[in-house]
Amino acid sequence: MGLLSQGSPLNWEQTKKYADHIRKHGIIQFLNIYNKVKDRQKDVLKWGDEVEYMLMEWDDKDEKVRLVLRTAEILETLQEQGEKTNPNHPTLWRPEYGSYMIEGTPGQPYGGTMSEFNTVEGNMGKRRREASSLLKDNETLATITAFPRLGCPGFTRPEHAPTPVERGVSKSLFFPDQAINVHPRFSTLTRNIRHRREEKVVINVPIFKDKCTPSPFVETFPEDDGEAARAALPDHIYMDAMGFGMGNCCLQVTFQACSIDEARYLYDQLATFCPIVMALSAASPFYRGYVSNIDCRWDIISASVDDRTEEERGLKPLKNNKYRISKSRYDTIDSYLSCCGEKYNDIKLIIDEEIYNQLLSAGIDKLLAQHIAHLFIRDPLSVFEEKINLDDENESDHFENIQSTNWQSMRFKPPPPNSEIGWRVEFRPMEVQLTDFENAAYVVFVVLLTRVILSYKLDFLIPLSKVDENMKEAQKRNAVNEGMFYFRKDMFKGCNPVLDGAAATQNGLETGGTNEEYTLMSIDTIINGKEGVFQGLIPILNSYLENMEVDVDTRCTILNYLKLIKKRASGELMTMAKWMREFVANHPQYKQDSVITDKINYDLMRKCDRIVKGEEQCPELFGNPLNRVK
Template sequence: MGLLSQGSPLNWEETKKYADHVRKHGIVQFLNIYNKVKERQKDVLLWGDEVEYMLIEMDEKNEKVRLVLNGGEVLETLQDKGEKTNPNHPTLWRPEYGSYMIEGTPGQPYGGTMSEFNTVEDNMGKRRREASSVLNKNETLATITSFPRLGCPGFTQPEYNPTPVEKGVSKSLFFPDEAINGHPRFSTLTRNIRHRRGEKVVINVPIFKDKCTPSPFVEKFPEDDGEAARAALPDHIYMDAMGFGMGNCCLQVTFQACSIEEARYLYDQLATFCPIVPLKSNKFRILKSRYDSIDSYLSSCGDKYNDIDLTIDEEINKQLLDAGIDKLLAQHIAHLFIRDPLSLFEEKIHLDDENESDHFENLQSTNWQTMRFKPPPPNSDIGWRVEFRPMEVQLTDFENSAYVVFIVLLTRVILSYKLDFLIPLSKVDENMKVAQERNAVQEGMFYFRKDIYKGCNPVLDSSSAAQNGLDSEGDNEYILMSIDTIINGKEGVFQGLIPILNCYLENMEVDVDTRCTILNYLKLIKRRASGELMTIAKWMREFVDKHTQYKQDSVITDKINYDLLRKCDSISKGEERCPELFGDPVNRGK
């Protein structure tokens, strides 16, 4: 989660008065950090994952599942038993947007040795057991991206009604304010975004058209004052609150690089993989908003591929250039700072810019893009970092570990072999659109670089790039590939990421146990990419479709939801096998 300041939150009108103040001092704070650590080298390669969990209640009597709004109490209990008692506790717990959510991370970052990969699943297991141990009877921990009945009547425990007309934070027709985390940051974000827009958030997701789905599908909103009717699109599910995006769960990985140059290189290279492991149902996406794919590459290798329009604050850009910041980093920061601060606390207006970075983080942490470039905090031993943000959370610790290890291994291979996966950013954006389509793993085609061993040529400018065919397909730098080809390879087209990772492993000294663990993780990725095993999304769709109560009308009833999440819970606890997701027990590994 982002910056969690304490104090007295300002409303939007008050915050708006200080927007220029925050931007001005945020840039000063960034420059102070940059000038202190720009030459910093040889930081250790550290990394860590973040898993977001939902707290749910399984009501066996009424066959209903509801989101439990006691995340604050659960979090406090976990912190009291953990980090507040023992600074070296193996897990850390943090709040998330929903009052039914918590976030767990390892207590200390993982290091650069291969043996660390053998501890990831164990630590995730500790987190799941630790959090589960403080839950009430009939409550459980769910690692699912989106709660199927989010926003439906009675989806919370305790049950609260939305307050679209009365004075409230979101004024949603569907999402009660009580489902928002009680920390003032979250309610202030929600309220101020609404006030800044002059209207509620508008999210329209195409409805799954089944045999008996009304056509056109048009929702009616009894308590609507007209705003929803104007905003809702036919054949779409309309949502009107941040909770429908930020109230979902994802899986993230943060890497500490050895230097700022390495961090920028990793930021760019990993950005091309974001559509390959997309957040299909996670943070809601409004075209090129705060919740989107990145808008510019940061390394010299990526400069020639920056082919999309980038809106920047020209004054801030000039200030950064005059201060000695290079063009690519300056425009990245100047682009982030076109936004307004969304949450400001009275006690945090006037700061010590030499030793604090709250104003910089105010804007940095409210740009929720697929990648995040993170300067070191002031006066800390933390280095330059990048955060990989687009992955959906999976049902089990095994799956989550597999996806995390896959991405971390990929960074090691990129750095070791100096690989180049860059393609024009416009093509990354096109890939992101394809990734949002249903069954994209089997049916989608993605632009991907053919020769990743050529390395970058920073001297090549954008004009000569165009002359060399960087904006076309065919025999040039990138072509359309399936996920199977990208992950597993296809003779004469692309060697595949899994074969590259296997080659890397063969050249590394890895103990037998760790090698076995890694190979089992890669086997899962390989078989899902090929279609041999289902993705979680496809498995859930098929479960609903085959349910005896499903009427081919696109409606997930309480009973269907209960049976689905009871099955998910049983699988996540290892009580039930699911060969469609994992294959044979032998192939699953541990």
């Protein structure tokens, strides 16, 4: 989860004093990096995935399942037995927001050869086995996007009560501070977001209205001092802490490009796929013990770290703040970075004009300058006393402080100072899947997509405002089968910056392109194609594979993964979200009241665990895949 500095964290009042200092030196650090590596070419195409896990404990006597708050000790052992003993160890482990969470990545990035695709699932399996070997008999490691009863009484082991009134980090009515990772970055972020915002974060998720769900659905909160009563909306599930968003798990992929230009092109193209792949990977329909009316966690995370004040949200006139800001710092991107994308930048971009002009004067082009100047309208949130005065020539902590707390759907990542690492982009919207097979399938699908985009010079760009609309659509219940998404009709047109730019100017279309270039499509059409409408991504990927030298084993693995994507898109196979909904709806204890009891949750998590361990088949989720653990 971004930069993990160690040291003495500053509170918000102290942090605020250093905000301009950090922004100023962050820009200097960015310019130093840029000037050293802007002309770097021919970096090897490398990539890697990140999988986040939750640690659970079974209470078979009372038929409950809880989140176990001891991943710090497990992480220490994993690192001691792994990277600290052998720098070439095949896995790497990092902390995550929850003290019940952990993140695993491959020890070294994957390369550009097709055979690498045949090792992804095996490495994920190795990670799961490594961490699982340190668990107690009644514990298990799960790749669940959102724990259904997160924030319900007694959801942790050991059990801790929330501290809404006392001096605490989140002051949540539901989420105890002990469920936050012990690393000071996480509690500092939680506290400083709340202090900067001048109130607790507000998360309202529409509840699924079943036959016996109260209408209107209105909760009362005995410990509330009035803040929840003001914030909670009728017919919504109310949550009030960063942990409800950052305490969920996801699946991410980072790519190293050959050059900065290729990274910018890839960043733009992949941005259009964020909503599509998010809907395809939908896996989080339950929150705080209730059935919601959404299938993805995106807006929940966005709200959980929304540090904007009332002035910045447009609720009060600007007085103490500089900008009206339309989005949380965790949200979709606000501008394309390549020259191909410039005419599709139709979202009003709020930038720090002083920083923008400084970057232009330093030789940064307009598109990259406005991207950085937009990120830097934000304040730093987590500052350590020991990290205030840095060597700007050889360190980048101040730049990363702002960069890593702009949690956008895509992230554009300059190389670290004095490293062999190249320009990278990070694809961030996917929900984590239940099994290693599924997670590997989604990762391989996205990586293959990048290879095809680069090889065929494909163009999927549409106005950025339409991508935002797609992100809203993607989170709706069963959006994968019922939603309609704006998508480009002709991906082979390609981008000719000179001609496209001239045509746009000539037609008076400085931004936004033309609506003849895109239309509304179902995900089935986008993924599998429809005659006369769109060729489909799977047919393009299959064509690409036919032209590549791929060994039989690897080809079989890839086709197996693509079959899963194809069938999820067509509705032949369920998403995790739909499968979980059906399990709850058919549970004998479910009263059609949108409530997920301890017993329902226990049975659901038990079934998930049996599926992961191969003790039970689940053909409605992923058919009958070949079990490849290498």
